[in-house]
Every structure is written in C-alpha cells, then in structure tokens.
Amino acid sequence: MATAEIFFEHERWSRNLAWSLGLHVAVAGLILLYAVVGPSSHGAGWGAGGGGDAIGVTLVNTIPLPAPAVQTENVLANESKGLTQSLPKVEEKEKEPEAIPIPDKDVKPKKAPKETSTKRQKPQPEPVEANNIVPFGQGGPVSGPYGTFSAGEAKGGFGFTGGGGDFGTRYGWYVRVVQQKVQQSWLTYDVDRRITEAPRVYLTFDVLRDGRPSNVQVEQSSGIPSLDQSAIRAIQRIDTFGPLPSDYSGNKVSVEFWFDYKR
Amino acid sequence: MHRLFKWLLPILLFSPSTFSQDWIRTGTGLGVEKVRLAVPDFKASTQDAKNTDLLKVFNDTLWNDLDNAGIFDMVSKSFYPLGPVGSPPDVKFEAWSAPPPNAAMLAFGNLGASGNTLTVQGWLYDAKNVTSPQVLGKQYQDAATTDAARAIAHKFADEIIFRLGGGIQGIAESKIYFVSSRSGRKEIWAMDYDGANQHALTHVGSISLSPRVSPDGSRIAFSSLTRTGWDILMYSVDVGRLVAFPRFGGTNLSPAWSPDGTKLAFSSSRGGDPEIYVVDQSGSNLKRLTSFKGPDVSPAWNRKTGAQMAWVSGRSGLPQIYTMEADGTNPQRLTEEGYAVSPAWSPNGQFLVFSWIRHYGPGAPGAQDIYIMDIASKQWVQLTHDGGRNDFPYWSPDGRHIIFQSSRSGSEQIWTMLADGTNQKQLSFAGSNTQPNWSWK
Amino acid sequence: MKQRKLKWITLVFVLGAIMMLGACKKKVAPPPPPAPPAPTAPTASLTANPNTIEKGQSTTLTWQTTNATDVSIDGIGAVDPNGSQSVTPADSTTYHLTAKGAGGTQDATARVTVTAAAAPPPTSSATEEELFSQNVKDIFFDYDKSDIRSDQQSALQGDAGFLKQHSNIVFTIEGHCDERGSTEYNLALGDSRANSVRTALVQSGIGGDHIKTISYGKEKPFCTQSNEQCWQQNRRGHFVYQK
Numbered sequence: 018m019a020t021a022e023i024f025f026e027h028e029r030w031s032r033n034l035a036w037s038l039g040l041h042v043a044v045a046g047l048i049l050l051y052a053v054v055g056p057s058s059h060g061a062g063w064g065a066g067g068g069g070d071a072i073g074v075t076l077v078n079t080i081p082l083p084a085p086a087v088q089t090e091n092v093l094a095n096e097s098k099g100l101t102q103s104l105p106k107v108e109e110k111e112k113e114p115e116a117i118p119i120p121d122k123d124v125k126p127k128k129a130p131k132e133t134s135t136k137r138q139k140p141q142p143e144p145v146e147a148n149n150i151v152p153f154g155q156g157g158p159v160s161g162p163y164g165t166f167s168a169g170e171a172k173g174g175f176g177f178t179g180g181g182g183d184f185g186t187r188y189g190w191y192v193r194v195v196q197q198k199v200q201q202s203w204l205t206y207d208v209d210r211r212i213t214e215a216p217r218v219y220l221t222f223d224v225l226r227d228g229r230p231s232n233v234q235v236e237q238s239s240g241i242p243s244l245d246q247s248a249i250r251a252i253q254r255i256d257t258f259g260p261l262p263s264d265y266s267g268n269k270v271s272v273e274f275w276f277d278y279k280r
Numbered sequence: 281m282h283r284l285f286k287w288l289l290p291i292l293l294f295s296p297s298t299f300s301q302d303w304i305r306t307g308t309g310l311g312v313e314k315v316r317l318a319v320p321d322f323k324a325s326t327q328d329a330k331n332t333d334l335l336k337v338f339n340d341t342l343w344n345d346l347d348n349a350g351i352f353d354m355v356s357k358s359f360y361p362l363g364p365v366g367s368p369p370d371v372k373f374e375a376w377s378a379p380p381p382n383a384a385m386l387a388f389g390n391l392g393a394s395g396n397t398l399t400v401q402g403w404l405y406d407a408k409n410v411t412s413p414q415v416l417g418k419q420y421q422d423a424a425t426t427d428a429a430r431a432i433a434h435k436f437a438d439e440i441i442f443r444l445g446g447g448i449q450g451i452a453e454s455k456i457y458f459v460s461s462r463s464g465r466k467e468i469w470a471m472d473y474d475g476a477n478q479h480a481l482t483h484v485g486s487i488s489l490s491p492r493v494s495p496d497g498s499r500i501a502f503s504s505l506t507r508t509g510w511d512i513l514m515y516s517v518d519v520g521r522l523v524a525f526p527r528f529g530g531t532n533l534s535p536a537w538s539p540d541g542t543k544l545a546f547s548s549s550r551g552g553d554p555e556i557y558v559v560d561q562s563g564s565n566l567k568r569l570t571s572f573k574g575p576d577v578s579p580a581w582n583r584k585t586g587a588q589m590a591w592v593s594g595r596s597g598l599p600q601i602y603t604m605e606a607d608g609t610n611p612q613r614l615t616e617e618g619y620a621v622s623p624a625w626s627p628n629g630q631f632l633v634f635s636w637i638r639h640y641g642p643g644a645p646g647a648q649d650i651y652i653m654d655i656a657s658k659q660w661v662q663l664t665h666d667g668g669r670n671d672f673p674y675w676s677p678d679g680r681h682i683i684f685q686s687s688r689s690g691s692e693q694i695w696t697m698l699a700d701g702t703n704q705k706q707l708s709f710a711g712s713n714t715q716p717n718w719s720w721k
Numbered sequence: 722m723k724q725r726k727l728k729w730i731t732l733v734f735v736l737g738a739i740m741m742l743g744a745c746k747k748k749v750a751p752p753p754p755p756a757p758p759a760p761t762a763p764t765a766s767l768t769a770n771p772n773t774i775e776k777g778q779s780t781t782l783t784w785q786t787t788n789a790t791d792v793s794i795d796g797i798g799a800v801d802p803n804g805s806q807s808v809t810p811a812d813s814t815t816y817h818l819t820a821k822g823a824g825g826t827q828d829a830t831a832r833v834t835v836t837a838a839a840a841p842p843p844t845s846s847a848t849e850e851e852l853f854s855q856n857v858k859d860i861f862f863d864y865d866k867s868d869i870r871s872d873q874q875s876a877l878q879g880d881a882g883f884l885k886q887h888s889n890i891v892f893t894i895e896g897h898c899d900e901r902g903s904t905e906y907n908l909a910l911g912d913s914r915a916n917s918v919r920t921a922l923v924q925s926g927i928g929g930d931h932i933k934t935i936s937y938g939k940e941k942p943f944c945t946q947s948n949e950q951c952w953q954q955n956r957r958g959h960f961v962y963q964k
Contacts, residue, residue, distance in 0.1 A: 259447030489905070621902075
C-alpha cells in the first residue's frame with residue numbers, strides 16, 4: 018500500500034518512473050529466467066525475522082575485500098560552485114572560534130523530499146546556514162563535515178559538531194571510527210525491498226564520553242518510514258564507538274548523518 | 281502499477297548475493313573499511329646486547345597482532361620511507377601520508393634493555409594530522425626477557441586495536457584452551473591466541489575433554505573419565521590444580537559457563553537419558569532444563585544476554601541445533617537437515633557458529649564444515665570448504681575471529697580464521713589437538 | 722588156526738579204538754562257554770572326587786573294573802574298563818556304572834552332591850568369566866541409533882537367558898560409536914546405547930543393580946579402518962565381566 022501512495026504523491030515522476038520500470042521489467046525478466054533455470058534459493062523472510070527454513074547464502078570468494086568501498090571526497094578538491102562559494106565563508110569562521118555545541122535545528126536547509134534521483138555526492142549548501150559546523154583541515158580520507166561514504170546501496174555523509182567546533186580537525190581518526198561503525202551497522206536489508214531509491218534522511222545523535230550513541234533524532238525524514246527506521250536502527254545498534262579522546266574536554270560530541278538510498 | 285510491483289517483488293528477492301557478503305562482513309565487523317596502518321620496526325633506545333633478540337620478538341609480535349586483528353590494512357614495510365622512527369621528532373608526516381605508503385595511521389616507538397629492566401615507549405599517530413597527531417602515547421616497563429617483550433607487544437597492539445576498532449577490546453592478550461594428546465593421554469592445554477606458548481594444564485591421566493574457561497578466566501571446567509564415569513571437573517588457573525566440584529552421577533559432558541559466570545550448563549545422563557542441566561558455579565542447585573528423548577548435549581549460552589541457550593538434540597534422529605530460553609522454555613529448532621553439532625554463540629549475540637554435515641546418510645557422509653547462522657533470520661553462510669572434518673568452532677572475544685579443529689592436514693589440529701572464513705591458519709602441529717575454547721577477554 | 726585168533730584181536734582192538742575214538746571225540750566236542758579260568762564275576766568301583774561340590778564346579782569320576790568287557794556309565798556312555806573323567810553336574814546326581822563280564826554284571830555308583838553356589842571361589846570365576854565371554858554377545862546398532870535392532874533381539878534374549886542363569890554375575894555395558902560424528906555427541910549417543918541395552922535386560926528380569934553402564938563414545942574403538950565393516954564393529958553395546 019505504501020507503494021501506491023508513493024506513486025500518487027509524486028506524479029511528476031511518472032515519466033521517469035515509467036522508464037525506470039521498463040528497464041526494471043526487462044532486467045527482472047532476465048533474473049526471473051535465471052531464478053527459474055538456475056539453482057533455487059529462498060529469499061523468504063528478509064527482515065521479517067525468524068520462521069521458515071534456514072536459508073543458504075553463499076559467500077562469493079572472488080569479490081575482493083573490502084566489499085563496499087568507502088568513497089570519501091575531499092571537499093577542497095571538489096569543483097562544484099556551491100562548494101567554492103561556501104568554503105570561503107567557512108574559512109572565515111575558522112578564525113573566530115565559535116563554540117556552539119548544539120546544531121541549530123531551524124537553520125537546516127529545507128531540503129524538500131522532491132529531490133531528483135540524480136544523487137551524486139555533492140555536499141549541499143547547508144554549511145552556509147549551519148554556521149556551527151567547522152570544516153577539517155586539509156587532506157585525509159575523511160575530511161570536512163561533509164565526509165561521505167557508501168554502505169551497500171546507500172550513500173551517506175556526516176558532519177561533526179560541537180566541542181569547540183574543531184573536533185573533526187583534531188580527532189580525524191575518531192571521526193573515521195564513527196563513520197566506519199555506522200557504515201557497517203546499517204544493514205540495508207532492513208529497508209523495504211520494493212523501494213529502489215529514496216530521498217535523503219538526516220539524522221543527528223550524540224556520542225557520550227564513554228562512546229555510547231544517544232539521542233538519535235530524525236532531523237528530516239526521507240518520507241519513507243522504513244528508510245528512516247533503518248537509519249535510526251543503524252545508530253541504535255551500536256554499543257559504543259570507543260571512549261571519546263581523553264584529551265577532549267567536552268562531555269559529548271554531536272554528529273549529523275545523512276543517508277541516501279538507491280538500488 | 282500495483283500489480284507490476286507485486287510481480288517484481290519475488291524477482292527482487294532472488295537477487296544474488298554480493299549482498300550476503302556485505303551482511304556477513306558487516307555483521308562480523310570485517311572488511312567494511314580497513315584503516316591503512318604503518319608499523320615500522322621499533323628502534324633501540326639503549327646499547328644493551330639483549331636488545332637484538334628483544335626487538336625481534338617485539339616487532340614480530342606487534343606486527344602479527346595488528347595484522348591478525350582483521351581491521352587494518354597493514355602497509356607493507358617495503359613502502360616505508362628510509363630512516364628509523366623511534367620518537368615523535370623522527371616522524372616526517374608527508375613521507376608517511378603520501379604515496380607510496382599512503383598511511384592513515386602510524387605506530388612507532390623505541391625499546392631498550394638496561395640491566396634487567398626493559399622499557400618500551402610507543403605512540404600511535406594520525407599521519408594526516410600534522411598539528412595534533414597523537415592518539416596514544418604509552419610507556420611500558422618489565423623484565424628484560426623475550427616473554428615480557430612479547431607481552432608488552434600484545435598490550436600495545438590491544439591498545440591500538442581498542443582505539444581504532446571502535447571500542448572493542450583487542451584479542452592479543454587472550455588465550456586458547458584445548459585438548460591435546462601429545463603427552464600420551466588427552467589432557468587440557470593452553471596457548472596464546474596466536475599459537476605461541478603451548479603448555480599442559482591438567483595431568484589427570486585419563487581422557488579429558490571439552491575445556492571451557494570461566495568468564496573471569498580463573499577456572500576451567502571440563503569433562504573427564506573418572507573411576508565413577510564421566511564427571512565435570514574444575515581446574516583452577518590461579519592455583520594450578522583441580523579444585524572440588526560435585527559428582528552428579530551418570531555421564532556428565534560439555535560444560536558451558538553463563539556470561540556472568542554464575543552458572544554452569546552441561547549434559548548429564550544421571551536420570552537415564554542425557555539431558556541439559558544447569559547448576560550454580562559452586563555446584564549446587566542442580567536443575568534440569570530439557571526432557572527430550574534422545575541425547576541432549578553441547579549447550580551454549582547467549583553470550584550477550586545470558587537469557588538463552590543453544591544446544592544439540594538427537595530427539596528427531598540425527599543431531600540438530602536448537603535454542604531455548606535459559607529456563608528451558610520455548611525450544612526452537614534451527615537446523616532442518618543433515619548432522620549439526622557444536623554450536624557457539626557470537627559475542628554480539630547475533631550469530632551462531634557450528635559444525636554441519638549438510639548431506640548425511642549411510643555410505644559416505646558429505647563434508648563436515650563450519651557455518652555461521654544469523655539467528656533472527658536463519659540465514660547461514662559456509663566458512664570452510666577445503667576438506668577434512670571441521671568441528672568445534674568457537675568465537676574470539678572481539679567477534680572477528682573463529683577457532684576450530686580440522687583434520688585437513690592429516691591429523692586433528694587447531695586452526696584459526698577471520699569470521700568471514702578468510703585467513704585460515706594452523707596453530708597447533710604436534711600430536712592430536714581438538715576442541716579449542718577462546719577466553720572471554 | 723593162528724589167523725582166527727588175529728581176527729578176534731583186531732576186532733577187539735577196532736572196537737576198543739572206536740570206543741576210544743568216540744570217547745576222544747567227546748572230549749573235542751564244543752568247549753564250555755568262556756568262563757574265567759576261575760570263572761569269576763566282574764568287579765566295578767566308581768568314585769567321585771570330590772563328592773560334594775558347589776553349583777558350577779566340576780568333580781572327577783574315577784572307576785576301575787575287572788573281568789569286564791563292557792563298561793558304561795549313565796549319562797556318559799561307554800568307557801574304558803578303567804579310567805576317569807571330569808563332570809560338571811548342575812544338580813546332585815548319582816552316577817551309575819555298569820560293568821559286564823563273563824562272570825556276570827556288576828554295578829557301581831557314586832553320588833555327587835551339588836550345593837547352591839554362594840560366592841564363587843576364585844578358582845571357578847575364571848571359568849565363569851570364560852563362560853560369560855562365550856555366551857554373552859555384544860549388541861550392535863545402526864547409524865546414529867540407540868534402539869535395539871530386530872536382528873539383535875535373539876542375541877539379546879540369549880544374553881538375558883545366560884545372565885539369569887548366572888544371576889550372581891555383575892557386569893558393565895559399554896556404549897561405543899564409530900569414528901564419524903562429533904566427540905561430545907558420540908559420548909551422549911554411546912550413553913543412550915548402553916542404557917538401551919540395560920533397560921532391555923532389566924525388563925527381562927535381570928537385577929538392575931548388577932548392571933553398570935558407561936559410554937566411551939568414539940574414544941576407545943575396536944578397530945580403526947574407515948569402512949562400513951569397521952564402523953559397524955564400533956557401533957555396539959559391549960559387555961564386560963566384573964570380577
């Protein structure tokens with residue numbers, strides 16, 4: 018039923034969707050043929066919990082490690098205009114150390130769920146409004162509050178806020194740990210399989226002194242409950258990120274994540 | 281439109297499985313992304329003659345511990361810039377963070393003996409963060425022996441793994457307990473997690489099997505053939521000998537500790553048929569949990585919650601794996617076919633690892649291999665394929681490694697691997713070695 | 722005139738010869754039936770030593786006969802005129818020897834008293850152990866099974882029969898498994914097998930307190946080849962006599 022609603026809400030997608038569907042049908046037809054002809058494997062109960070027989074899932078040994086490659090973008094190397102515009106402003110702010118620990122929610126850009134499906138990893142011009150997010154220094158696989166990654170069929174990005182504004186700069190390694198753990202925690206089979214793509218969901222949460230995540234909030238919903246839920250569960254599933262760096266003076270640090278979903 | 285989607289749904293469910301590989305890796309915390317870590321040899325800080333041997337042991341052990349951890353992409357030493365690195369002023373960041381090493385993190389330090397004392401200093405640096413690179417700075421002191429050098433290397437490696445592995449303790453200081461027949465009789469032995477330092481613990485002189493160490497590491501419960509039959513015996517690691525534990529009558533096998541260390545589950549045939557019983561860690565308050573006809577054996581507690589147990593039952597014919605609540609209620613069957621034995625619950629509570637002959641019957645039974653099953657969804661993945669009989673798998677405390685026994689080399693030996701089935705390595709070589717059990721930390 | 726006298730003498734001689742011949746012939750007639758030179762009756766004696774035994778023990782019969790050609794003992798059959806033989810009567814018996822000879826027939830008896838066995842003295846338990854291993858057969862099992870197979874029922878009944886007869890015997894049933902399969906499960910399965918045999922014997926009337934059970938799983942195999950014959954050999958409930 019949710020499927021139906023999606024279609025009715027976003028009628029302007031119908032043409033794109035028709036194309037998409039057409040391609041899907043063609044591919045699906047091939048898959049169905051393979052499924053009928055090839056070895057049978059039950060896919061029952063994805064995300065539906067127990068019941069049914071044990072299901073065999075084969076490791077494909079030839080796929081090289083690591084499976085989902087982490088792609089991160091160095092903000093400074095990116096040539097999009099939006100970035101170069103915003104960057105100077107942010108650099109200025111670096112000179113005035115602002116210690117605004119809690120992101121101001123009203124300031125978040127109103128990303129309408131009507132985002133197009135061309136989701137490249139272009140960090141949005143949100144840092145212009147969120148003046149308490151401070152970018153990293155140069156270099157590193159994780160850079161800036163717009164550090165990005167991919168997890169299976171999802172792409173995500175995140176930023177660190179709070180703690181004197183320079184947490185990410187000083188503790189890049191910790192940021193990397195958080196990113197890794199969230200990435201590996203988001204088991205995408207939680208998401209309704211009928212969904213092939215969905216708009217971005219924004220989450221925030223805190224990391225406490227002992228490394229526990231807390232206060233997971235959906236900043237901005239994707240419009241698809243199961244996607245929102247899967248993102249929340251990804252954070253809640255984590256016991257600890259490891260204690261915050263011992264020489265960090267704050268009691269917690271705030272993290273903002275966004276997830277894109279596309280299959 | 282709706283009809284179209286309903287038709288597509290089964291198609292989507294059949295889609296093949298790079299996905300499963302994601303699942304097993306993400307579930308076991310492996311292979312998602314590995315931090316590029318460079319570990320140059322530690323430099324000598326004194327002129328002592330003992331330093332050569334101590335440095336060799338230290339450097340080899342540190343490297344192996346970090347390489348074995350499963351979360352690092354170790355930068356090969358052939359890419360390292362020239363010049364020793366012994367302390368922070370020696371670090372040239374650009375040389376390390378740029379290609380060819382392209383390291384994200386750098387572990388370095390120095391080691392020196394002075395008289396009978398060994399001093400080690402170690403740092404962990406973020407190679408990309410010139411202004412404030414230090415993640416760890418540690419100093420260790422101990423006797424100037426190779427054993428101490430090895431122990432310090434294990435400690436330092438565990439610190440690095442804890443920080444960069446997201447708060448999960450490293451296993452470099454953990455121990456493995458197992459059964460070895462190399463002295464002529466099957467006794468309980470112990471070794472380091474990497475196979476070093478193998479030595480006997482018990483000298484019962486009979487047949488001793490199924491060692492299980494307590495969560496606090498102080499005692500090992502095992503099953504031994506005494507004059508009255510098979511009994512649960514208790515070995516104290518602290519005092520180095522057997523300590524008293526009651527005899528229950530019948531055949532008593534396969535002890536298993538609850539994760540809080542207060543209870544012991546085991547199989548006993550004191551009532552005629554082998555059933556699963558629970559007793560306090562002191563041996564009192566015996567309670568029976570199962571009442572199925574047919575052998576019930578090999579209990580395994582849920583390591584995360586202690587609220588459930590898996591075990592092996594032959595109530596339906598060939599042995600299968602079941603779970604139940606810790607009070608014996610709500611038995612659930614997990615395997616539907618073949619011959620399934622030796623379950624062990626993962627530290628995160630999510631998976632069971634076990635040994636399975638999926639095609640079993642008169643004539644030649646099929647191969648016996650190690651499998652992981654996600655308990656909630658009953659999805660399983662096969663981890664070993666290389667032949668031999670593979671049995672008695674057990675998880676490491678970090679949930680990233682599995683040890684098991686395998687006959688693939690021609691004799692029964694202890695093997696280790698990452699929890700996704702890669703990196704399989706033989707740990708024991710002399711005599712016949714079986715039934716390994718990993719310490720809890 | 723001399724010729725007449727000669728004829729008369731010849732006649733007399735001839736008559737006398739005839740008479741003598743007839744007399745001689747009478748002498749050559751069938752000799753009297755075989756009678757001992759002193760036509761004596763046969764003798765026979767039979768002794769049992771010891772003449773009181775406990776049940777399960779044996780005794781030695783010794784006999785001597787004279788003037789006998791045909792000697793037999795009831796329950797044994799024809800024997801030599803002199804000899805000895807060991808016997809193991811289950812109950813008190815009187816042995817009866819018959820010796821037949823020219824002089825007649827002679828009987829002899831020896832009584833052996835059999836008392837109920839208390840504790841078997843050491844000398845006889847060796848024999849009992851041999852009897853045990855000869856008569857009590859191991860029970861063999863199918864793959865992964867601990868119930869008694871139908872083709873093992875007769876062996877089981879035979880075992881029960883012997884054990885009831887020798888109800889003093891204390892023994893152990895060992896449960897064994899073949900090399901395939903897992904150590905822990907095989908120990909439990911071996912336990913089930915030993916138990917299964919024990920239950921069947923108890924139901925046949927053997928005292929449960931005479932029966933001990935133990936499982937060896939696959940730890941003490943009877944053979945080590947990897948083939949079905951050896952595997953079947955190892956899947957058994959094995960009886961062990963307890964001294």
